[in-house]
Amino acid sequence: MFDLLWEWLNFAVRWVHVITGIAWIGSSFYFVALDLSLKKREGLPAGVYGDTWQVHGGGFYHMLKYTVAPASMPDELTWFKWESYATWVSGFFLICVLYYGSSELFLINREVADLAPWQAISIGIAGLAAGWIVYDLLCRSPLGRNDLLLYAVLFVFVVAIAWGYTQVFSGRGALIHTGALIATIMSANVIMVIIPNQKKTVASLLAGESPDPALGAQAKQRSMHNNYLTLPVLFMMLSNHYPLVFATRYNWIIVALVLVMGVSIRHFFNSLHAGKDKPWWTWAATAVLFLVAMWLSQAGPPERGEPSAAIPASVEKLVASADFDAVRDIVTGRCSMCHAAEPVWEGIPHAPRDVKLETDAEIALHAPMIYAQAARSNAMPPGNVTEVSAADRETLARWYEQATGQKRHFFW
Numbered sequence: 469m470f471d472l473l474w475e476w477l478n479f480a481v482r483w484v485h486v487i488t489g490i491a492w493i494g495s496s497f498y499f500v501a502l503d504l505s506l507k508k509r510e511g512l513p514a515g516v517y518g519d520t521w522q523v524h525g526g527g528f529y530h531m532l533k534y535t536v537a538p539a540s541m542p543d544e545l546t547w548f549k550w551e552s553y554a555t556w557v558s559g560f561f562l563i564c565v566l567y568y569g570s571s572e573l574f575l576i577n578r579e580v581a582d583l584a585p586w587q588a589i590s591i592g593i594a595g596l597a598a599g600w601i602v603y604d605l606l607c608r609s610p611l612g613r614n615d616l617l618l619y620a621v622l623f624v625f626v627v628a629i630a631w632g633y634t635q636v637f638s639g640r641g642a643l644i645h646t647g648a649l650i651a652t653i654m655s656a657n658v659i660m661v662i663i664p665n666q667k668k669t670v671a672s673l674l675a676g677e678s679p680d681p682a683l684g685a686q687a688k689q690r691s692m693h694n695n696y697l698t699l700p701v702l703f704m705m706l707s708n709h710y711p712l713v714f715a716t717r718y719n720w721i722i723v724a725l726v727l728v729m730g731v732s733i734r735h736f737f738n739s740l741h742a743g744k745d746k747p748w749w750t751w752a753a754t755a756v757l758f759l760v761a762m763w764l765s766q767a768g769p770p771e772r773g774e775p776s777a778a779i780p781a782s783v784e785k786l787v788a789s790a791d792f793d794a795v796r797d798i799v800t801g802r803c804s805m806c807h808a809a810e811p812v813w814e815g816i817p818h819a820p821r822d823v824k825l826e827t828d829a830e831i832a833l834h835a836p837m838i839y840a841q842a843a844r845s846n847a848m849p850p851g852n853v854t855e856v857s858a859a860d861r862e863t864l865a866r867w868y869e870q871a872t873g874q875k876r877h878f879f880w
């Protein structure tokens with residue numbers, strides 16, 4: 469029962485996260501494009517930087533942008549902040565459900581670092597907070613006055629963090645945490661800098677003072693960082709479905725390449741929306757970087773010692789179960805041809821989703837997933853290519869339910 473709830477919770481949180489992410493990124497793309505399309509011209513009202521016309525949904529919009537602010541406060545003002553906050557909160561919830569809830573499976577790789585779950589989780593959460601603090605200090609330092617230099621330093625910083633994560637977490641845990649750190653920086657930019665600065669601007673307006681333009685400039689700088697980080701963060705979030713990206717030796721260099729690709733693609737669109745020349749070369753550069761990433765991903769898994777055969781205490785019961793011999797036979801006979809360090813199934817270059825089912829420890833650690841994929845559903849093997857029988861599925865189910873005390877039905 470618990471597993472059923474967990475699986476649905478996972479799905480629900482992911483659903484919310486994708487929706488809020490679309491809302492956030494959608495509005496942020498929209499505003500960047502809007503900003504860039506503004507045209508300065510004669511005859512605009514005082515305080516207006518530029519205007520632009522748009523057509524959508526059966527009507528025309530005439531958009532004006534006031535920098536720093538209009539002379540008096542409008543009666544109604546729409547703020548864009550909940551999209552960002554909700555994306556971060558749902559994302560954090562998702563990382564808790566998926567990576568912290570199943571840390572032995574997804575976050576910890578005992579060949580990399582033999583961490584206890586609480587240690588891995590603490591590193592994960594502390595890293596997110598520390599990463600934001602360092603980023604914010606860098607932006608506020610004298611470096612922050614030179615945009616290009618700041619970009620270069622931030623690039624090195626993020627790549628160093630990604631490398632650091634690969635030294636403590638599984639490849640999957642490392643990439644998701646790199647993505648989560650970037651996303652935390654982006655959300656914190658909104659809640660800690662962009663919105664407070666806008667609030668101060670509004671407050672000065674209401675007090676009849678003229679707002680400090682530095683507030684707007686700082687918000688704009690953070691907003692540009694967010695803009696350039698959007699595409700890499702999406703790559704990082706999706707990367708955990710692609711073992712050749714996250715579970716190969718140069719995964720952190722791939723992160724570096726993706727950061728640059730994100731910037732080069734955004735540069736194209738930013739120039740396009742600004743009505744400047746279209747820098748087509750950015751696509752060529754992106755394609756080259758993509759090819760380099762593909763090439764690096766062939767390097768195979770990181771060289772580590774032999775996988776530890778020790779059975780973690782948390783799954784001892786599953787291995788000790790009377791059904792385990794039968795389970796091992798089913799899994800090694802019907803699953804391991806694909807789910808192995810070196811799969812023998814044609815067209816499967818790497819263990820799918822990095823799920824390896826060869827040793828007793830691996831089988832036991834993946835038990836909840838085996839249960840969901842092959843006992844309670846017939847998702848695995850794909851198309852039942854290895855002909856798992858109904859009796860085999862029943863054995864897998866019984867093994868898991870008895871050893872973990874799971875009830876099969878929630879509603880009856």
Ligand code: HEC
Nearest residue numbers: 802803806813820821823837838841842848849850853854
């Ligand atoms: C023919 C190759 C093949 C065989 C045999 C196979 N799998 Fe898979 N497995 C895959 C592929 C491909 C994926 C990735 C599916 C995807 O990305 O949606 C996968 C994914 C999985 C996942 C991860 C699912 C997720 O959502 O992360 C689990 C767990 C799994 N398989 C278990 C099993 C079990 C248990 C068996 C044996 C009963 C099995 N597989 C047999 C190819 C195979």
